[in-house]
Amino acid sequence: MSTPQVVVVMGVSGTGKTTIGPLLAARLGVPYAEGDDFHPPANIAKMSAGTPLTDEDRRPWLDAIGAWAHRRAGLGGVVSSSALKRSYRDRLRAAAPGVVFVHLTGARELIESRMSHRTGHFMPAALLDSQFATLQPLQPDEPGVAVEVSGSPAQITERAVTALHGYAGSRPAPSA
Numbered sequence: 001m002s003t004p005q006v007v008v009v010m011g012v013s014g015t016g017k018t019t020i021g022p023l024l025a026a027r028l029g030v031p032y033a034e035g036d037d038f039h040p041p042a043n044i045a046k047m048s049a050g051t052p053l054t055d056e057d058r059r060p061w062l063d064a065i066g067a068w069a070h071r072r073a074g075l076g077g078v079v080s081s082s083a084l085k086r087s088y089r090d091r092l093r094a095a096a097p098g099v100v101f102v103h104l105t106g107a108r109e110l111i112e113s114r115m116s117h118r119t120g121h122f123m124p125a126a127l128l129d130s131q132f133a134t135l136q137p138l139q140p141d142e143p144g145v146a147v148e149v150s151g152s153p154a155q156i157t158e159r160a161v162t163a164l165h166g167y168a169g170s171r172p173a174p175s176a
């Protein structure tokens, strides 16, 4: 049997990480951790006030997520994290070398419209510009897959499971 994967569900705010993450985890039979829960309170306060986070703000948050992913190595897990920049993902991979990314991608109009209907969340839709400006899409030499977010959560989850299976099948088997 293959080793359970540790998956980081990434993408801009509103792309569906919190919606798809738990569904994907349930489908894979592994625990889910909500990336927003790893933010220091000061980060939440900053975003709530409409100010984008800096690299420095994101560092302790990425390290906390990386530590969770490291603890799940060999056991499997799904954690959400916008992981917008390559350098953030490299930091996560340094902490937890086996992680695989699922980049949830979608048209800005669709994401904006979903966000505008969301209630009770600290992240203002006005920060979407900075999220897209900061986003560096998953690159070909990074481990993971891009999954488009049109359709229902169940459809997106199946798309992610299929893409992850395809990805695992495309990698050479571990030599030891």
Ligand SMILES: Nc1ncnc2c1ncn2[C@@H]1O[C@H](COP(=O)(O)OP(=O)(O)OP(=O)(O)O)[C@@H](O)[C@H]1O
Residues within 6 Å of the ligand: 011, 012, 013, 014, 015, 016, 017, 018, 019, 020, 036, 082, 114, 115, 117, 118, 119, 123, 149, 150, 151, 152, 153, 156
């Ligand atoms: N496939 C979908 N169809 C319809 N609505 C969706 C879908 N996926 C997510 N949503 C809705 O879109 C909004 C944003 O989704 P969600 O909160 O999961 O995104 P997120 O990436 O976790 O955002 P953030 O990073 O800001 O926490 C929510 O109101 C959610 O219910």
Ligand SMILES: O=C(O)[C@H](O)[C@@H](O)[C@H](O)[C@H](O)CO
Residues within 6 Å of the ligand: 012, 013, 014, 035, 036, 053, 058, 082, 083, 084, 123
């Ligand atoms: O890096 C960031 O700017 C933040 O992590 C945001 O992406 C939020 O965590 C999230 O999107 C809001 O819920």
